[in-house]
Amino acid sequence: MDEKEVQWFLIIFSIIAFCLALTVILLFAIFQKRKNKLVKEQQEAENRFREEIIETQVEIREETLRNISWELHDNIGQMLTLAKIQLQNADDCSPSVVEAGETIAQSLTELRSLSKLINPDTFKNLSLVEALKLEIERFNRMKYLTASLTFSEENFELDNKVEVIIFRMLQEFFTNTIKHSKATELTVNVDYSKNMLSIEAKDNGVGFDSSKINEHKGIGLTNIKSRAALINANAEIISKEKNGTQFYLTYKKD
Secondary structure (H helix, E strand, O other): OOHHHHHHHHHHHHHHHHHHHHHHHHHHHHHHHHHHHHHHHHHHHHHHHHHHHHHHHHHHHHHHHHHHHHHHHHHHHHHHHHHHHHHHOOOOOOHHHHHHHHHHHHHHHHHHHHHHHHOHHHHHOOOHHHHHHHHHHHHHHHOOOEEEEEEOOOOOOOOHHHHHHHHHHHHHHHHHHHHHHOOOEEEEEEEEEOOEEEEEEEEOOOOOOHHHHHHOHHHOHHHHHHHHHHOOOEEEEEEOOOOOEEEEEEEEOO
């Protein structure tokens, strides 16, 4: 084999080698693209499944609350009403009997208020701010703490499902405040402007280290975060020991 033939051989070999290398690179790129697409589809499917699970859990909770509301209003409410009538018709009109009747009457008022607030159907007739007003008034009547509500406007249009979820998130925060924070004050501010809803709720309680949030499962943060994700809202809880707790929520209306 002369020098010229060797050169042609090397050129052909180089071309074949280059083509093979290019083919391998293209095949790898196609494989990687398909793999990435498959991973993305699996991730999207997992996210959809997770959202469906969360939504189902929320629906189950709301249906449970609806049933509890009916039970409170129809059964326990009727029993308290009967007890009130029996006391009113009693021959004994001593101060203790009168006081017991007043206590039952007050219990009926609070029972009806609570029954209304836990029933999801309430939001068909009340706005989010109106429902929060009822909750704040209930806290003040029961003397749990001193609660106040401020808002930029009382009525703004939100999807009924969104209103229910936001209200339940706030209820989670309120429950923690009343049960665990030892707070004496609770303030809530609702601001709605240009299709953006911003809510700030804060108490003056004992607080906790929010940087160790995973250790504080009792505050219901998991439920709050899950509900926020369900409506594409942003929810954040910030707290320091001996410095109260703040809850921030922002939701952009589509």
